[in-house]
Amino acid sequence: MEIILAIVVGLLYTVGVYLLLRRSILKFIIGLIFMSNATNLLVFLSAGLVPGSPAFVQAGSGSSAPLADPLPQALVLTAIVIGLGIVVFTLALKYKFFETTGTDDLDQLKKTDN
Amino acid sequence: MVYILLVFLSASLLIFILPGWLKKQKAILLSFVQFAAFIYFLSHVSEITSYHSKSIFIEWIPQLGLNLEFMLDGLSMVFALLVTGIGALVFLYAKDYMKSYAGTDKFFFYLMLFSGAMLGLVLSGNLIQLFIFWELTSFISFFLISFFHEKESARKAAFQSLYITGFGGLSMLAGIVLLGSVVDSYSFSDWLSNANAIKESNLYLPGLLLILAGIFTKSAQFPFHFWLPGAMQAPAPVSSYLHSATMVKAGIFLLARLSPVLGGTPEWTYIISLTGVLTMLTGSYFAITQTDLKGILAFTTINALGVLVLLLGINTTESIKAAMLFLFIHAFYKATLFMVAGLIEKKTGTRELRQLGGLIKYMPLTFVIAFLALLSMAGLPPLLGFLGKELIYEAKVQSPGIASMILILGVTSNIFMVAVSLYFARKVFLGKPGNFPKQPNERGAAFLIGPGVLALLSLVLGLSPGKLGSAVIKPALSAVLGEVAEVKLKIWHGFNQVFFLSMLTIILGFLLYVAMLKKDKLLIYWKKINDVVFAVQLDEVFAWVMDKFVAVSKLKTKTVQHGYHRLYILTIIVFTSLLLWFQVFVTRSWNFDIPFTLRPFYISGLALVIILASAVSAVSRSRIVTIISMGVAGYGISLIFLYYSAVDLAITQILVETLTLVMFMAILQKLPRFAVLSSKKTRLRDFLIALGFGSVMTILALKAVNVNLNRSISDFYLENSYLKAFGENVVNVILVDFRALDTLGEVTVLTIAAVGVYLLLSKPKSRKL
Numbered sequence: 001m002e003i004i005l006a007i008v009v010g011l012l013y014t015v016g017v018y019l020l021l022r023r024s025i026l027k028f029i030i031g032l033i034f035m036s037n038a039t040n041l042l043v044f045l046s047a048g049l050v051p052g053s054p055a056f057v058q059a060g061s062g063s064s065a066p067l068a069d070p071l072p073q074a075l076v077l078t079a080i081v082i083g084l085g086i087v088v089f090t091l092a093l094k095y096k097f098f099e100t101t102g103t104d105d106l107d108q109l110k111k112t113d114n
Numbered sequence: 115m116v117y118i119l120l121v122f123l124s125a126s127l128l129i130f131i132l133p134g135w136l137k138k139q140k141a142i143l144l145s146f147v148q149f150a151a152f153i154y155f156l157s158h159v160s161e162i163t164s165y166h167s168k169s170i171f172i173e174w175i176p177q178l179g180l181n182l183e184f185m186l187d188g189l190s191m192v193f194a195l196l197v198t199g200i201g202a203l204v205f206l207y208a209k210d211y212m213k214s215y216a217g218t219d220k221f222f223f224y225l226m227l228f229s230g231a232m233l234g235l236v237l238s239g240n241l242i243q244l245f246i247f248w249e250l251t252s253f254i255s256f257f258l259i260s261f262f263h264e265k266e267s268a269r270k271a272a273f274q275s276l277y278i279t280g281f282g283g284l285s286m287l288a289g290i291v292l293l294g295s296v297v298d299s300y301s302f303s304d305w306l307s308n309a310n311a312i313k314e315s316n317l318y319l320p321g322l323l324l325i326l327a328g329i330f331t332k333s334a335q336f337p338f339h340f341w342l343p344g345a346m347q348a349p350a351p352v353s354s355y356l357h358s359a360t361m362v363k364a365g366i367f368l369l370a371r372l373s374p375v376l377g378g379t380p381e382w383t384y385i386i387s388l389t390g391v392l393t394m395l396t397g398s399y400f401a402i403t404q405t406d407l408k409g410i411l412a413f414t415t416i417n418a419l420g421v422l423v424l425l426l427g428i429n430t431t432e433s434i435k436a437a438m439l440f441l442f443i444h445a446f447y448k449a450t451l452f453m454v455a456g457l458i459e460k461k462t463g464t465r466e467l468r469q470l471g472g473l474i475k476y477m478p479l480t481f482v483i484a485f486l487a488l489l490s491m492a493g494l495p496p497l498l499g500f501l502g503k504e505l506i507y508e509a510k511v512q513s514p515g516i517a518s519m520i521l522i523l524g525v526t527s528n529i530f531m532v533a534v535s536l537y538f539a540r541k542v543f544l545g546k547p548g549n550f551p552k553q554p555n556e557r558g559a560a561f562l563i564g565p566g567v568l569a570l571l572s573l574v575l576g577l578s579p580g581k582l583g584s585a586v587i588k589p590a591l592s593a594v595l596g597e598v599a600e601v602k603l604k605i606w607h608g609f610n611q612v613f614f615l616s617m618l619t620i621i622l623g624f625l626l627y628v629a630m631l632k633k634d635k636l637l638i639y640w641k642k643i644n645d646v647v648f649a650v651q652l653d654e655v656f657a658w659v660m661d662k663f664v665a666v667s668k669l670k671t672k673t674v675q676h677g678y679h680r681l682y683i684l685t686i687i688v689f690t691s692l693l694l695w696f697q698v699f700v701t702r703s704w705n706f707d708i709p710f711t712l713r714p715f716y717i718s719g720l721a722l723v724i725i726l727a728s729a730v731s732a733v734s735r736s737r738i739v740t741i742i743s744m745g746v747a748g749y750g751i752s753l754i755f756l757y758y759s760a761v762d763l764a765i766t767q768i769l770v771e772t773l774t775l776v777m778f779m780a781i782l783q784k785l786p787r788f789a790v791l792s793s794k795k796t797r798l799r800d801f802l803i804a805l806g807f808g809s810v811m812t813i814l815a816l817k818a819v820n821v822n823l824n825r826s827i828s829d830f831y832l833e834n835s836y837l838k839a840f841g842e843n844v845v846n847v848i849l850v851d852f853r854a855l856d857t858l859g860e861v862t863v864l865t866i867a868a869v870g871v872y873l874l875l876s877k878p879k880s881r882k883l
Contacts, residue, residue, distance in 0.1 A: 006815035014808030046818030055844040068759035070844040085867035
């Protein structure tokens with residue numbers, strides 16, 4: 001299954017990069033979301049896949065069964081939330097930008113001040 | 115010594131806060147400060163001998179080996195006397211000269227600071243410290259040369275000198291650091307005691323070349339000499355000071371200072387003598403065809419600098435003795451002549467040789483002074499210049515190796531100098547009165563004190579040079595040679611080879627002068643020949659190089675900073691994937707032991723859904739379809755998280771995905787439809803780039819799976835989650851307990867983003883930028 005998920009990661013990156021290279025700002029933002037999803041999945045995958053045993057511990061019980069690695073999960077969880085912050089902020093920025101300039105074309109954005 | 119530098123600095127700053135009645139006399143006051151410093155150094159002359167020098171050591175950053183070190187030995191003494199002595203006279207002269215200009219406060223501030231920097235340079239006992247003073251003189255001379263900054267030529271000349279000396283200074287710093295690394299110290303005394311280690315090191319030649327680049331640019335050696343004639347745009351007191359005792363002499367000083375450390379090798383002798391000879395010839399040859407008074411003097415300075423460099427390059431007792439004496443000779447006559455040239459310009463309104471003549475009637479005293487200085491420049495008896503020339507010839511006759519060539523070129527160059535000196539005197543002071551723009555007179559005593567004192571010194575010291583030789587030149591000679599040598603100066607050496615060479619020079623020089631005077635056409639033809647033979651003007655080449663440099667920089671900026679956002683991203687992505695592919699290629703042999711399987715099938719199916727949704731999202735022309743398929747992919751990923759034991763991730767991902775979708779939908783109606791902005795070709799190119807990146811990331815993911823990480827950190831959390839933090843869900847415990855501060859940071863980021871979003875969406879439209 002790792003191989004299939006690795007292919008999914010690659011495809012998500014492909015779609016993400018392709019959308020980042022579009023001139024439309026909206027597509028650019030969607031590309032960002034794909035990039036962030038791909039990265040999350042990559043980090044998650046790299047820890048190894050453990051089906052059906054989440055990292056829950058109880059008092060007294062030693063580590064008998066192999067549990068899923070909690071560390072990358074904690075990292076990815078943080079990354080998902082930060083990713084949301086970025087996307088929402090860029091989306092608002094994009095909204096304002098369109099309201100001000102009336103264009104969705106990145107190539108119109110060549111100068112720093114007009 | 116340190117106090118003198120501090121006094122110079124504070125005196126220069128004090129100018130601005132002087133009360134009005136005292137301010138009028140600021141030149142006199144500063145001249146007095148200079149004179150006091152001169153007296154201080156003079157009173158220490160008897161103390162500084164070949165065996166004794168003074169030094170002061172102040173710790174600054176001892177951890178880095180940076181300390182303030184000052185030393186006063188024979189060599190520093192020579193320069194300190196010149197800087198302060200001529201400084202006093204220059205300030206006196208500048209009082210009258212600068213009277214009619216605005217901004218004299220600034221002028222005297224720079225000039226005083228400049229003199230202080232030069233003094234600091236010659237007293238430095240640490241090479242980094244010396245470099246700082248060295249650069250200071252470059253910077254301040256920029257302000258002095260560009261004093262008449264309303265003239266474009268002055269600005270250009272100032273920039274030219276700044277670029278050239280600044281470039282030289284930086285390469286000199288590199289050289290100092292290089293050689294300093296050999297002995298692990300920048301203190302001159304350490305260099306001196308480890309001179310052999312430096313000379314034997316591999317870094318000797320590169321270090322020497324870099325330091326010489328600094329010296330040659332500063333001292334206007336061929337082929338960097340062209341900035342010096344340009345610098346005559348400066349007011350006359352500045353030129354007078356710059357050419358005689360400071361700035362260009364800094365290079366000579368450093369050459370002499372480093373001579374006991376770096377000198378004595380074939381590289382040293384050949385590179386330096388050759389440069390000196392070329393410069394000497396260039397200077398005297400082009401001096402002949404100049405018609406601007408200051409132009410003539412500037413080229414004779416180049417000649418003198420060439421002679422000094424040559425003598426230091428020959429590096430024998432005789433040659434260094436001659437160099438030290440010639441320093442004084444040149445400083446005396448060159449300061450005098452520049453002051454006279456400034457005076458003539460002031461009084462007649464012109465510096466053009468063709469408009470001048472017969473000034474002896476109007477300015478008899480000036481004539482006497484200038485004539486003495488010119489005789490010294492020509493090297494005629496009984497002036498100090500004659501003595502110098504004799505010594506120089508002697509040094510050249512005895513120079514090892516290339517004596518005959520140096521001698522012939524030296525005599526040639528001196529013939530030119532004799533002719534130029536006589537021609538100068540004849541054209542300016544004798545003959546028919548020229549048509550001056552102004553009626554000349556000789557009022558203003560301060561104008562004449564400076565040049566007068568110096569011209570008299572040339573004469574008096576020429577007649578009785580003994581004391582100068584034993585008290586000042588002998589310690590300097592010892593400092594440069596690194597060993598004690600005797601100096602006995604006298605004016606008459608008897609009929610020997612050198613005397614006949616002198617006679618030959620004078621006679622040929624006189625003949626050349628007569629030819630120049632009788633045949634006006636000679637000079638015109640000469641000039642024409644020069645224009646053809648030396649068609650390439652170095653200062654034009656320099657300007658061209660600078661222009662091209664700026665143009666290339668602009669082109670580079672335009673190419674790299676083109677302003678197309680997606681092309682920046684494209685560059686980043688392409689380079690990243692190239693690097694990754696390279697790494698994949700390098701580590702291509704690796705064991706992959708995870709079997710390919712489609713089980714469990716529902717996960718495979720889920721993967722297929724994600725793949726399809728993503729692909730649709732990328733190519734769809736409809737905004738709604740794009741966004742919804744993006745959502746499908748996101749939810750799919752959350753299901754994968756869920757299956758592989760990441761409950762918290764799944765929950766978070768679902769919430770985030772929902773929020774994102776809602777947000778998109780909310781503003782979608784306000785946004786334009788997708789337009790087809792790129793051509794098919796562009797899209798294909800982007801797709802290939804994206805595919806290249808995506809596939810290398812797949813390989814990266816597979817490799818990452820294959821790597822067995824050290825799980826100690828994870829195990830720590832698993833073991834201590836319940837024991838220490840009383841939480842069963844380890845992921846949660848990590849986030850809110852073990853790494854709570856990180857989570858606080860995350861919350862802060864989200865808050866900032868939320869505030870930003872709020873502001874962006876709520877700002878009334880009328881207040882848009």
